[in-house]
Amino acid sequence: MLIFIAVVAGVYTIASGFLQVRYLKDMVVHTFTGKSSESGVSPFQSLVIALSGRVGTGNIAGVATAIAAGGPGAIFWMWFIAFFGSAAAFAESTLAQIYKKKVDGEYRGGPAYYAEKGLGWKWYGYIFAVVAAVSTCLLTPGVQANAIADSMNNAFGIGPVITGIALVVITGYVIFGGVRRIAFLASYVVPIMALFYLIVAAIVIFANIEQVPSTFALIFSSAFGVDSAFGGMIGAAISWGVKRGLYSNEAGQGTGAQAAAAAEVSHPVKQGLVQSFSVYIDTLLICTATALMILMTGNYSVADPDGGYIVDYTDGMEAGAGYTQAAVDGVLGGFGSPFVAISLFFFAFTTLVAYFYIAETNLFYIVRGASRKIFSNILKVLFLAAIFFGTVRSATFTWTLADIGLGLMVWVNLIAVILLYKPTMAALKDYQLQKKQGLDPVFRPSQVNIKNADYWIEREQEDEKRKKTM
Template identity: 40%
Template sequence: MLSEINDFLNNLIWGNILIYLLPLLGIFFTVSSRFVQFRYFFKMFNILRDTVHDKEGHISSFQALMLSVAGRVGGGNIAGVAVAITLGGPGAVFWMWIIGLIGMSTSFFECSLAQLYKEKDGIDSNLYRGGPAYYVTKALGQRWLGIIISILLMITFGFAFNATQSFIITTSFESSFSIPTWITGIALTLVFAFAVFGGVRRITKISEVIVPIMALGYLLIAIVVIGLNASEIPSLISLIVKEAFSPSSAIAGGLGAVILQGAKRGMFSNEAGLGSAPNVAAVAYVAHPVQQGIVQSFSVFIDTIILCSCTAFIILLSGVYTPGISGVDGVLLTQNSLIEHIGPLGGYFVTIALFLFGFSSILYNYYLAENSLNFFSKGNRLYFTLFRIFVAALIIWGSLQDLGSIFSFADLSMGLLAVINMLVIAILYKPVLKLIKGYDRQVKEGKVPVLRYNDYHEFNIDKKIWKEIVDNINDKKNEE
């Protein structure tokens, strides 16, 4: 009965609420911001290059971006796209792209809010905390709702998704290298413990090494595959667009199934609007909230437009995929497709990629849970230590379980989190529009934008934090 109730609620939230709420609000955010994700797309590179972080050890915009990409990019980029193509055909890729482009604006809004309403860490004064629990408490005065958001984040990411990632990694290693899952589970836990017991700085430092390697490695493999099949690319893109509006009769459910699979893949993969990425965005030391909003919207582009497309091209350029036949899907479809392109090494590459994607997601998931714990504990060291031990134990436990029911429950909690967060962003869209106007005005004046915090009297932001940041940046300008 509990399983049936869980399935019913999952179908209600994802299939009847979020499937419409996420794209509709994404379109609203895009139009109301005058297509901010496209206007400032190329400015993102300058922001990453010029972001100021001082000698006292603040976390840079690039480090926060890499931690965010670590979470957005995961096993879903390899397995999830394969499932979308299996069930929705090549046309699902087109709708995945559309959802990704729209989701960039949603991510911009929620991450800009996280920056605007951030607060100092309870243990380290050079670190910041923020996210949906924080901005719903400060902006709307609803701490009870912040508590619910924090609980949902801990359950979804810190517990269920980390155990699931452990299961995926360890079973993949068992399949490819015949290593028992418990051995891989212990090794994974030890590496995880090394990372998280070093605090958020060590997590971001590891992420800024792992994420570029895994993303560029996967991109290079896809480029090799595309290069080997260069003559087929124009016809493939034409097929994707054609199937997006006029799917093959072999696709069960017709056009509705194509749109649904592409939209779900985009939403699950890039996490725009789900309330997870803002927790990471708040960590960055930037002069203006819009800067990190721009950078975080780019992480959606990296995930959905670049890396998900890599998997789609690898599959669709192979002879492994057959429309309407779902006997081979998920990781196996991607793995078999890559083997056909580059030989047996392709299978091992997918396993290694899954490990890097999965481990980086574990670090990201842990940080989300830790940030939620901080909302309750305000930096209590004992709570943090016990929590880290508990999450590490869950990783070992996850390597020994069949986690289908747990993952389904996590989907439900994440869906509830997404509904709450999207409604809150919709209520708080005006502060973000004011941020954009202020940023645009300073750009037109030829100035390096900083948050003019005294212009935000009507919003309950921590002006001491922003005064400290702006003063520090101005002092550095004067020194130069």
């Protein structure tokens, strides 16, 4: 899987002329322009829905487990997969916009939809929809819920059962309110908590500013196996860095694509660029902040694959949010544990809500007609049960389930993404041409010979009728 995603991301990176760098300005501009409509959310709201899924346990506990299993060099490989993975995020999100449709008055889209419309493989769309619904409803929520329970227990002594009940009640209130309540929650909670987290990280880093050069030197030397302590861990560094980086930023998984489809934009590429930018925010900004806090304060341990530890600076503490809590505590006293616990709660909670949105989107693809509401309510009950289950199980068990869900979704999604190379690049070239002409790009499928883009074809036809009556 790791090789496959690197190949797919590399193909789109080269073919697009490194859009991750060339269109960085456009990413920022499109993120903060555009408005919502009766059917869709704004590009910014779509971004934060995607970020609510991306920014979660992986940014705090996931970074710690990557360091513990792969050494400091794992952080470099997290950056690596973020840079190239942003091209895969662009491709899947652009495709989600091209082949989106209206369902019950709201935009829905994602891998199931572009497999059916773009490839003409409805059966493959069903495969992804089933895999995604099962993964995001039953397999991946547990790791977020478990991390919340663990951090609350460490910081406040609250038992997992109490945390599980409270989490079920709060999550139930949000998911029964529909996509607009989800978007409203994400648009406020994610930016505010991310900002506070980055401010605290900056304080910790500034307090250890003399460690910056040596910390980056440690990351790079460990990544390529030349560090004296971690020289034999290059394979583990690559594996764990890419795996945990991918879990955090979700590039190529198809989840961000479903949030992208909900946006109201004039051209699919605009939202593709916005979602590409979200990968940078998740990994290059928030994950890096966590990694620097842990490494600069020396609050980490690295396991020896043959048993024991290569280094043990935490007295055998289980890898996870505790590393970050200890790092902040070292600078800000007893503030660290509660702050990280609260941050992790909001990050992981918004991820849970995003998971439900993804599960429901794929359920709606599978189930049509009047029975949709009944199945949606069943899905909500199963999802809430999975959350409670995750709070009372071990971290190892929940991470294993999450890795299974992640792997299944990446494989099924990326096969479709690479096979739909042609319409993706056609949309990008159309965007580039209109930009060169000084226009605000507007997507017209007939001009780029993209078929079965039903929503955009109807929109183009309506525009033609409007012009004739004027």
